[in-house]
Amino acid sequence: xxxxVESGGVLVQPGGSLRLSCAASGFMFSSYWVHWVRQVPGxxxxxxxxxxxxGSSTTYxxxxxxxxxxxxxxxxxxxYLQMNSLRDEDTAVYYCAKAQYDHSPLAYWGQGTxxxxxx
Amino acid sequence: EIVLTQSPGTLSLSPGERATLSCRASQSVxxxxxxxxxxxxxxxxxxxMYGASSRATGIPDRFSGSGSATDFTLIITRVEAEDSxxxxxxxxxxxxxxxxxxxxxx
Numbered sequence: 643x644x645x646x647v648e649s650g651g652v653l654v655q656p657g658g659s660l661r662l663s664c665a666a667s668g669f670m671f672s673s674y675w676v677h678w679v680r681q682v683p684g685x686x687x688x689x690x691x692x693x694x695x696x697g698s699s700t701t702y703x704x705x706x707x708x709x710x711x712x713x714x715x716x717x718x719x720x721x722y723l724q725m726n727s728l729r730d731e732d733t734a735v736y737y738c739a740k741a742q743y744d745h746s747p748l749a750y751w752g753q754g755t756x757x758x759x760x761x
Numbered sequence: 762e763i764v765l766t767q768s769p770g771t772l773s774l775s776p777g778e779r780a781t782l783s784c785r786a787s788q789s790v791x792x793x794x795x796x797x798x799x800x801x802x803x804x805x806x807x808x809x810m811y812g813a814s815s816r817a818t819g820i821p822d823r824f825s826g827s828g829s830a831t832d833f834t835l836i837i838t839r840v841e842a843e844d845s846x847x848x849x850x851x852x853x854x855x856x857x858x859x860x861x862x863x864x865x866x867x
Contacts, residue, residue, distance in 0.1 A: 677858075679806075687798075687806065687849055689858040703857050704762075737805055745853055747796035747811040754805055 644668040644750050646738050651755030654728055662723040662755060664738030672696070672716040675741045677748060678723050680734035683756075690736070693721065694744070706732075728759045763788050763852050767861035774866065780837040782864045784850035789830045791854030797826055797835045800863075801846045809848075810835065840866065 650662040664676065678690040691702045691712040700712050711724040721738060735756050739748035764787040772780055784795070793813040798806040808817040810826040813833055823838045837844055850861040 686862045687800075687851075687860040689851075689860065692858070701856050741853075745792070745794050747808055747817075747851070747853055748798070748806075749808050749817070751805040751807065 644740075646740065646750060646752030648736060648738050648752045648755035651736065651757045653758045653760060655761050656728060656730060656759055658728050658759070660725045660728065660757060662725065662736055662757070664721040664723075664752060666719045666721070666740070669740070671719040673742075675744065675746065676714065676721045677739045677741060678712060678721075679737045679739055679748070679751075680732075680757075681737070681754070682734045688734075691723065692741075725757070728757075730759050733757060733759045762857050763790065763855055763859050765850050765852060765859055765861035767848075767850060767864045769864060770862075771865045771867065774840050776841055777839050780835075780840050780844070780866055782835040782837075782848055782866075784828075784833040784835070784861050786831040786833070786852060788855075790833075790852045793829050794852055794854030795826075795828070795833050796851045796853060798849045798851065799844075799846045800849065806849065837866070 645667045647665045654660050677692040693700045693712045697714050709727045714721040735754040737751050737754045739751040766785045768783045795813045797810040799809050800806040814826045825836045827834050847863045847865045849863050
């Protein structure tokens with residue numbers, strides 16, 4: 643069974659840092675691109691970042707570029723999102739999702755982890 | 762970036778009725794790299810359609826998609842109670858990937 647399990651979401655102060663994890667199982671993790679998508683509670687979806695299957699290419703939304711870093715460890719079947727200089731507007735549920743290729747839809751999503759940025 | 766605008770915002774239907782959801786792009790979507798997702802309350806999104814008109818695995822055939830370039834449509838024939846959800850379109854042809862604001866079917 644395909645599973646993506648996010649973790650690491652907590653309450654953090656503005657300006658702080660946080661690392662989210664996404665643990666994968668049930669499929670060949672090293673063969674898939676993986677993405678982060680976020681959703682402010684009660685609002686729409688916003689794509690955040692993606693990383694190629696071998697980690698050699700990353701892309702970010704302008705809203706997080708220079709503050710967030712996506713990475714992966716294929717030996718541990720895990721993807722990460724390092725979030726620095728957090729702002730109130732980064733408060734959201736963060737989902738990880740997998741895609742087969744560069745231009746592929748997000749075929750499977752995790753259940754999300756809530757990040758709250760507040761003083 | 763490509764802006765996706767969905768309409769209507771909310772659609773209220775009775776079981777058995779037809780739902781027509783629209784997604785318009787500010788620029789042409791490359792190779793019809795357009796997907797639709799369903800998000801039920803309290804759940805993560807799930808993939809419904811990709812490539813504008815291909816159903817994802819396990820999606821019933823009452824869901825269909827069509828369109829190209831800047832105009833795309835998701836149709837649900839014979840809506841069922843379990844179809845109550847928010848539906849999002851997404852383009853994955855041009856970076857940054859973008860989503861529409863969602864259409865709620867109730």
